[in-house]
Amino acid sequence: MVAELKHEISQNAYIKLVLHALKHKTTAVNGVLLGRVNPQNESVVEIIDSVPLFHSNLALLPPLEIALIMIEEHYGSKGLGIVGYFHANERFDDAELGIVAKNIGDHICRYFPQAAVFLLDNKKLEALPKGKDQSPVMQLYIRDASKNWKLAGPDGGSRLVIKEPAANVVLSDYISSEKWQDVVDFDDHLDDIKMDWLNPELFK
Amino acid sequence: MVSKTEETQLNRLEIQVDNGGGGAWEYLCLARKLKVRRPEKVLKYGLSILNDSKKRSALGPEEWTLYEQVAIAAMDCQCLDVAKDCIKVLRKKFPESKRVGRLEGMLLEAKGLWGEAEKAYSSLLEDNPLDQVIHKRRVAMAKAQGNISAAIEWLNKYLEIFMADHDAWRELAEIYVSLQMYKQAAFCYEELILSQPTVPLYHLAYADVLYTLGGVENLQTAKKYYASTIDLTGGKNTRALLGICLCTSAIGQVSKGRNKEDKESPELQSLAAKALEKDYKERADDKHGLLTCVLRSLKI
Numbered sequence: 001m002v003a004e005l006k007h008e009i010s011q012n013a014y015i016k017l018v019l020h021a022l023k024h025k026t027t028a029v030n031g032v033l034l035g036r037v038n039p040q041n042e043s044v045v046e047i048i049d050s051v052p053l054f055h056s057n058l059a060l061l062p063p064l065e066i067a068l069i070m071i072e073e074h075y076g077s078k079g080l081g082i083v084g085y086f087h088a089n090e091r092f093d094d095a096e097l098g099i100v101a102k103n104i105g106d107h108i109c110r111y112f113p114q115a116a117v118f119l120l121d122n123k124k125l126e127a128l129p130k131g132k133d134q135s136p137v138m139q140l141y142i143r144d145a146s147k148n149w150k151l152a153g154p155d156g157g158s159r160l161v162i163k164e165p166a167a168n169v170v171l172s173d174y175i176s177s178e179k180w181q182d183v184v185d186f187d188d189h190l191d192d193i194k195m196d197w198l199n200p201e202l203f204k
Numbered sequence: 205m206v207s208k209t210e211e212t213q214l215n216r217l218e219i220q221v222d223n224g225g226g227g228a229w230e231y232l233c234l235a236r237k238l239k240v241r242r243p244e245k246v247l248k249y250g251l252s253i254l255n256d257s258k259k260r261s262a263l264g265p266e267e268w269t270l271y272e273q274v275a276i277a278a279m280d281c282q283c284l285d286v287a288k289d290c291i292k293v294l295r296k297k298f299p300e301s302k303r304v305g306r307l308e309g310m311l312l313e314a315k316g317l318w319g320e321a322e323k324a325y326s327s328l329l330e331d332n333p334l335d336q337v338i339h340k341r342r343v344a345m346a347k348a349q350g351n352i353s354a355a356i357e358w359l360n361k362y363l364e365i366f367m368a369d370h371d372a373w374r375e376l377a378e379i380y381v382s383l384q385m386y387k388q389a390a391f392c393y394e395e396l397i398l399s400q401p402t403v404p405l406y407h408l409a410y411a412d413v414l415y416t417l418g419g420v421e422n423l424q425t426a427k428k429y430y431a432s433t434i435d436l437t438g439g440k441n442t443r444a445l446l447g448i449c450l451c452t453s454a455i456g457q458v459s460k461g462r463n464k465e466d467k468e469s470p471e472l473q474s475l476a477a478k479a480l481e482k483d484y485k486e487r488a489d490d491k492h493g494l495l496t497c498v499l500r501s502l503k504i
Contacts, residue, residue: 062446062450090382196488
C-alpha cells in the first residue's frame with residue numbers, strides 16, 4: 001500500500017496566501033501553490049512558494065490562463081511546478097468547497113495528480129491571535145478514488161503541515177501590523193503591469 | 205464606479221489624515237460621495253469628530269449624516285455597540301424617519317437576526333414599495349445567508365422595477381459568473397453594453413464571459429469586444445490586449461484547417477502582441493521574458 005500523501009507548506013508560501021485573503025475581506029480570493037515531490041520521500045509534496053491570483057470574477061478563464069502560463073514558466077526554470085490550489089470563500093461562515101474551486105483543482109490535477117486544494121478556515125483564522133495552535137488555518141481537500149474532492153478526515157491535520165512551527169506567530173504579527181496591504185496578486189498585475197505578483201519585497 | 209483620479213484623490217487624503225495632517229471631514233465626505241467601502245478608517249476618523257463636541261457642532265446639520273455614515277462603518281467592523289449608539293441618537297432626533305428604520309434593520313442583520321430584519325424591511329416596503337435601498341438589502345441578506353438562488357430571485361425582481369440600475373445588473377452578472385452560469389451572465393453584460401455603450405469595463409467583462417463559454421462563434425465575438433475595449437481605452441488595457449491573443453490562438457485551434465474565416469483583421473493579433481511587448485519592456489521589463497513565453501505558447 002502506498003503511504004498517505006503529506007503536504008508540507010513553507011512559512012512564506014502559507015503567510016502570503018492568508019494575507020491575500022485578508023486584503024480582500026469582502027470577496028473570494030484564490031492562489032496557486034508551487035513546489036515539487038520531495039526527492040528523498042515520494043509521499044511528501046513540498047510547497048515552496050505561492051502566488052496570489054485573483055480577487056474578482058474567479059470563474060473567468062482568460063486571466064487564469066495567462067496567469068498559469070506565466071507562473072509555470074517562471075517556476076519551471078527553478079525546477080518547481082504548480083502542485084495545488086488555494087481558495088478563500090466570499091462569506092465568513094461558508095466552509096464548503098465550491099464548484100469553481102473544484103474545477104480549478106481538477107485542472108491542476110491533470111498535470112500534477114497528487115495536487116491538493118486548500119480552503120481557508122475562517123474560524124481558525126479568527127481564533128489565531130488568542131490560541132497557540134500551530135496547525136495551518138486551512139483545510140486540506142484531496143481527491144478520492146472516484147475523483148471527487150473530499151475534506152481530509154480527522155487525521156487531516158497531520159497531512160497538511162507548515163514547515164516552520166512558528167509560522168502562526170509570525171502570521172499574527174503580520175496581521176496586527178497590517179502587512180496584508182502590501183500583497184500584490186495577478187489581478188493587480190493585469191490592472192497595472194508594474195505590480196509584481198511575485199511579491200519580492202513582502203518578506204524583506 | 206470610482207475613477208482613477210477620484211481614487212488617487214481619496215488615497216492622498218487618507219494618507220494625509222493618517223499622518224495627522226487634518227482633513228478628516230473632507231475625507232469622510234469624499235468617501236461618502238464615492239460610495240467606497242473603507243469602514244476601519246471611516247469609523248476611526250468619524251468617531252474622532254463625533255466624540256469632540258466642538259468639532260461635531262461645527263458640522264451643523266451634516267452632523268446627522270456623519271452619524272449615519274459611522275453607524276454603517278461600525279456595523280461593517282462588527283462594532284455593534286458603536287452602531288447601536290449612533291442609531292439611538294438618530295432615532296431620538298428623527299422619531300418617524302424611514303431612513304433610520306433602514307439602519308435599525310441593518311443592525312438586526314449585523315446581529316444575524318435575519319427573521320426580524322426581514323420583518324422590519326417588509327413593513328418599511330409596505331409604506332414605500334419603491335425604496336431601492338431596502339430592495340437591495342433583501343438581496344444582500346439572501347447573499348449573507350448563503351442563499352444564492354434567493355439572491356438571484358430578489359435581484360431579478362428588483363431589476364424588473366429598476367431596469368436602469370447598472371450596479372445591480374453588474375452584481376447579477378457577477379453572481380452568475382460565480383455559479384458558472386455564463387450564458388445568463390452574458391445576457392446581463394449585453395444589457396449593460398446596450399445602456400452604457402462607452403464603458404470599456406462592460407465590453408471587457410462580456411468578452412471574458414464569451415471566451416469562457418468557448419466555441420468559434422463566441423470566440424469571434426469575444427475578439428470583437430476585446431477590440432472595442434482597446435478602442436475605448438486608447439490601447440491601454442492589458443487584459444484586452446491579452447484577450448485578443450487568447451482568442452486568436454483558440455480560434456486557430458478550434459477551426460484548424462477548416463475555414464479561414466478569420467480574415468477580417470489579420471493584423472489585429474500582431475498589433476496587440478506588439479503593444480504588449482512595448483508596454484512590458486517600458487514598465488515591467490523583468491516580466492518581459494514571461495510575456496514572450498505567453499505569446500509563444502499561444503503561437504503569436
